[in-house]
Amino acid sequence: MSPGPFLLGLSLGGRRVVAVGGGAVTVRRVRDLLAEGAVVEVLAPQVAPELAAWAERGEITWTPRRYAGAPDLAGAFLVHTATGDPDTDCRVAADAEAAQTFCVNAGDAAAGSAQVPARAVVPTPTGEVRVAVHAGGDPARAAAVRSGLEEHLTSGVVNLRGRRPHGGWVALVGAGPGDEQLLTRRAATLLAAADVVVTDRLVPRALLARLPESTRVVDVGKSPHHHPVPQHEINRILVEEALRGRGVVRLKGGDPYVLGRGGEERAACEAMGLAVEVVPGITSAVSVPAAAGIPVTHRGLARGFTVVTGHEELPGLPTGGDHTLVVLMGVAGLRETAARLVEAGRPASCPVGIVENGWTPQQRVTLGTLADIADRAERVGVAxxxxVVVGDVVTLAHGWPARAEGAGAVA
Ligand SMILES: C[S@@+](CC[C@H](N)C(=O)[O-])C[C@H]1O[C@@H](n2cnc3c(N)ncnc32)[C@H](O)[C@@H]1O
Structure with a gap:
C-alpha cells in the first residue's frame, strides 16, 4: 500500500493561510477557507472578481504582485498554490516544505504535502456530520464517492443519532401525501437522527417501518370522529421528550403548516425554550389532486385556488369555475358543501373530483358535478x-370523459 495521505481534520479558524494565484481554483478554495474562519492572504498580480470583492470587503487580504519567495509564506499554517504556472507552483511548494508548512499544490496535487479531499457536510440537530474522501489522487472518483456517501447519509437509512451534547430538539416534519418517495431529504435525515417520532395517521407506514428498532414511535393519529390524543397532550409529549434531552421528530401528513396545527405545536415548544426546525412537506391540497391529473391552476381554466376544510368558509369565496376550491376533511359534509356552493352562485354543472387515499395503492377518483357528486360519492362509498376539488380544472382529471357517460367512479 502506498503511503498517505493521512486524512486529518484541520481547525483553521483564525489561522493564516496564504493562497498564491488568483484564478478560479483559488476562488473555490478561498470560499471554503473563509467558511472555516481562516485568515486568508491572496498573492497574485490579478485576481478573479470574487476575490477582488472579498478583498474590497476586508474578508481577505490581497497582495497584488507575483510570488517573491519564502518570506511571502511567513507565519502561514497552510499554503495553497494555484498559479497556472507549474514552475511557480513547484517553487511555492518547495519553500513551504523548507518552512515545514503544509502546502496544497493545485497544479500537481501529488507534488504538494497536503491534498484537499472531496467533502460533504450533513447538518443534524446535534451537529454536522462531515465526510472527506480521497481516492488515490483521482478527484473525479473522489467526488463521485463523496456524492454517493452524501446521498446515503441523507437517505434516512443511516442512524445519525449523536451523543446529544446540545440537548434535546424538536423538528416538525412534513411527510408528504402518502408515498414515501415524496418525503424530502431533510425529513429523511432528521428521521435518522431522532430518538422519538411522534406520528399522525396519514403518515406513510413504510416510512415508520424503516426506522431503526431503537427509535420510539408514538402514534397520536387522529381520524374523523376519533381523536385519541388531544392536541394539548401532543404538545406536552413533544416538550417533555425534548426537555429530557431526546431528539423528537413530529411527523405530520402533508405539510405541517397546512391545516395541520403545526404552528400551535411550534409555539408550545418555543414557549418552553425549545428551538424548532420546521421541514415543509408536499401538501395533499395540491399533490392529491395532481395524482388524479388535476392541476389546481391551469392557464385558461383557473387562475387561483383556495384551500378550506368544510362548508363554514364557503360564503365569500369566488364562485366562478375559474377559481378552484380544494376541500380537505370534506367527506362528511360533502352534500351540504355542494348545496351551499350552488346557493352561493356556483353553477350546479360545476365539475367536482374526489380523490381518496391519494398517492397510495388504494387511490380512487370519483368525478361528478355539484348537482350529483354527493349521490355518486354515496353510491361508491367514498371515505x-x-x-375534494371543485372547479373547471377537474375536467383535466384522468378519465373525465367517462363521467359524461355516467360512470360513477373512475380509478
Ligand atoms: C388534518 S388535514 C392535514 C393536511 C396536511 N397537513 C396536508 O398538508 O396535506 C387531513 C386531510 O388532508 C387530506 N389528505 C391528506 N392526505 C391525503 C391523501 N393521501 N389522500 C387524500 N386526502 C388526503 C384529507 O382531506 C384529510 O382529511
Whole structure:
C-alpha cells in the first residue's frame, strides 16, 4: 500500500493561510477557507472578481504582485498554490516544505504535502456530520464517492443519532401525501437522527417501518370522529421528550403548516425554550389532486385556488369555475358543501373530483358535478382521507370523459 495521505481534520479558524494565484481554483478554495474562519492572504498580480470583492470587503487580504519567495509564506499554517504556472507552483511548494508548512499544490496535487479531499457536510440537530474522501489522487472518483456517501447519509437509512451534547430538539416534519418517495431529504435525515417520532395517521407506514428498532414511535393519529390524543397532550409529549434531552421528530401528513396545527405545536415548544426546525412537506391540497391529473391552476381554466376544510368558509369565496376550491376533511359534509356552493352562485354543472387515499395503492377518483357528486360519492362509498376539488380544472382529471357517460367512479 502506498503511503498517505493521512486524512486529518484541520481547525483553521483564525489561522493564516496564504493562497498564491488568483484564478478560479483559488476562488473555490478561498470560499471554503473563509467558511472555516481562516485568515486568508491572496498573492497574485490579478485576481478573479470574487476575490477582488472579498478583498474590497476586508474578508481577505490581497497582495497584488507575483510570488517573491519564502518570506511571502511567513507565519502561514497552510499554503495553497494555484498559479497556472507549474514552475511557480513547484517553487511555492518547495519553500513551504523548507518552512515545514503544509502546502496544497493545485497544479500537481501529488507534488504538494497536503491534498484537499472531496467533502460533504450533513447538518443534524446535534451537529454536522462531515465526510472527506480521497481516492488515490483521482478527484473525479473522489467526488463521485463523496456524492454517493452524501446521498446515503441523507437517505434516512443511516442512524445519525449523536451523543446529544446540545440537548434535546424538536423538528416538525412534513411527510408528504402518502408515498414515501415524496418525503424530502431533510425529513429523511432528521428521521435518522431522532430518538422519538411522534406520528399522525396519514403518515406513510413504510416510512415508520424503516426506522431503526431503537427509535420510539408514538402514534397520536387522529381520524374523523376519533381523536385519541388531544392536541394539548401532543404538545406536552413533544416538550417533555425534548426537555429530557431526546431528539423528537413530529411527523405530520402533508405539510405541517397546512391545516395541520403545526404552528400551535411550534409555539408550545418555543414557549418552553425549545428551538424548532420546521421541514415543509408536499401538501395533499395540491399533490392529491395532481395524482388524479388535476392541476389546481391551469392557464385558461383557473387562475387561483383556495384551500378550506368544510362548508363554514364557503360564503365569500369566488364562485366562478375559474377559481378552484380544494376541500380537505370534506367527506362528511360533502352534500351540504355542494348545496351551499350552488346557493352561493356556483353553477350546479360545476365539475367536482374526489380523490381518496391519494398517492397510495388504494387511490380512487370519483368525478361528478355539484348537482350529483354527493349521490355518486354515496353510491361508491367514498371515505376519508379524501380531497375534494371543485372547479373547471377537474375536467383535466384522468378519465373525465367517462363521467359524461355516467360512470360513477373512475380509478
Ligand atoms: C388534518 S388535514 C392535514 C393536511 C396536511 N397537513 C396536508 O398538508 O396535506 C387531513 C386531510 O388532508 C387530506 N389528505 C391528506 N392526505 C391525503 C391523501 N393521501 N389522500 C387524500 N386526502 C388526503 C384529507 O382531506 C384529510 O382529511
Amino acid at each position: 376519508s382521507p379524501a380531497v
